[in-house]
Amino acid sequence: MDFTRTEAQDDLGQLTRSITEKLVTSDRLRALDGAEDRFDDVTWRSLAESGVLSAALPETVGGSGFGILEQCSVLQELGRTLAAVPYLPSITLAASALAQFGSAEQRDLARKAALGETILTVALAEEYNDEPARPATxxxxxxxxxxxxxxxxxxxxxxxxxxxxxxxxxxxxxxxxxxxxxxxxxxxxxxxxxxxxxxxxxxxxxxxxxxxxxxxxxERGPEIIDWLLTRAAVGISALQLGSLERALEMVSDYARERTQFDRPIGSFQAVAQRLSDAYIDVKGVRLAVTQAAWQLDDGSATEASIRTAKFWAADAGHRVAHTVIHVHGGVGLDRDHPVHRYFLAAKHNEFALGSATDQLRRLGRHLMLVRS
The missing domain is CATH 2.40.110.10 (Butyryl-CoA Dehydrogenase, subunit A, domain 2)
Incomplete structure (x- = not known):
């Protein structure tokens, strides 16, 4: 399997990063924390005007014909800055599903979402129901x-x-x-x-x-629901990857700059080991997410690869998020400090659509059925 990024992935990722790093600042995020609906309309409009929203959608709805690989590149960059924009629910899931399965009228909704004229979303979770493919609704x-x-x-x-x-x-x-x-x-x-x-x-x-x-x-309902759940799991994992990569960069910089006993704390064995483990965890998330996205793109995705990606995003996300807080010490517990936001984002992504334990149970059940 060739994990080399496509030119479109690189271009979309770089464009998204240039927009979000300029617009999504700590002050902007702090202001959004107090909003009734945490939505960054300025960044959303900029992403729409630059063509980021439409690029990874089919040509039938005004897109460039790219797919989940390119969408994961965008999601990863949005995760790096914790941008408060609904790219995953509106574009990766709802608009893409309507483009794939919808009627002409429904595809027109997807086209409007791609232009940033409207927002769509998907309701996948239900209380006390751990089988989203069989809704209680x-x-x-x-x-x-x-x-x-x-x-x-x-x-x-x-x-x-x-x-x-x-x-x-x-x-x-x-x-x-x-x-x-x-x-x-x-x-x-x-x-x-x-x-x-x-x-x-x-x-x-x-x-x-x-x-x-x-x-x-x-008749195609089960196929559509599986399509949505699969892409939601990979999309959440891509967001988590971006958040963890940036969090690791921040804590590594802090460990080099913060000194105790006239030495950078990163030179202490215990801290160095925590950071090394976090580095390996982030590498694991990247590999699992890349594999799942590539397989989705070429049609060879299995439940095992999807569950593995979500498991790594949840399990490694838990460890890396706590490492970031612990290495920062009391500063990391300050709600106004940037790293605290990454901790909260990692916890949200950890549990969205199932925790690490839930993924292992599903993965085990799948492997048991395959081998029986």
Missing amino acids: RAEPDGAGWVLSGTKTTVPVATLAARLLIPASTPNGTAVFLIDPAAPGVTITRQQVVDLSAEAIVELDDVRVAASDLVGTE
Whole structure:
């Protein structure tokens, strides 16, 4: 397998970094912490105007025809600066899914998202349900349309989205629906999460949707849900990789500059060992994420590679985040210090769509089935 980055990956990554390093400052992030919805509209508009949002989408929706590899390059750079923009839910997941499976009308929504004119999101998580591929949310046929009932949790930018992609169980299996957040029966409640991201609980109480709001067909529902979950896991892992890389750079610089007993603390064996372990962890995350993204791109992805990437992002993320805080000492516990934000982001990404333990359980179950 050739992990050499494509020219498009390099170009998109460099462009995203040039935008975010200029606009996403500590002061900007601090100001967003107090916002009702933590959304950096200035950076989002800049990404749209520069073509970053549309570049990694199919040509059918005005994109450049690139895919998940290029999207992971963007996500990694967004993770480096902790940019408060909904690239993962709106572009990597919702817009890409509509471009892949949607009707002409739904692809037009994806086109608007690619231009930054609208925001889309996907509701994948449910409370007390560790099998997102089999949603507890129900969709019952109602004449020519459907009636949806259920509750989704930690839905990204739900209060800002023009449409929500909602997976639901039907009498014949599973399907994905487009929901207008302003529709009768939809209740959106802002939810406070560890890193202050704009997330919400979405409650559906007999919400009626038209037949045209079904994404793809009911028969392709399981395929679409698996497509979304797979890319969500890899996308979260790519965000985590960017955050951990930058956090490791910050703590390494600190260990060289901070002195005790007239020596840089990085020269002490205990500190050096922690930093060495963190370096190896970040390398592990990079390898696992790169493998999963490449396999997704060429169609050879397996559940094992996806679970491995998410496991590394969660498990290594936990260790690296704590190393960053511990090496910084009391400074790292200060909520206003930049490294504390990276700790919170790492914890959020660790648990999003399943912790390291959850990934190992799923990976073990998958390997058992493969070998049986």
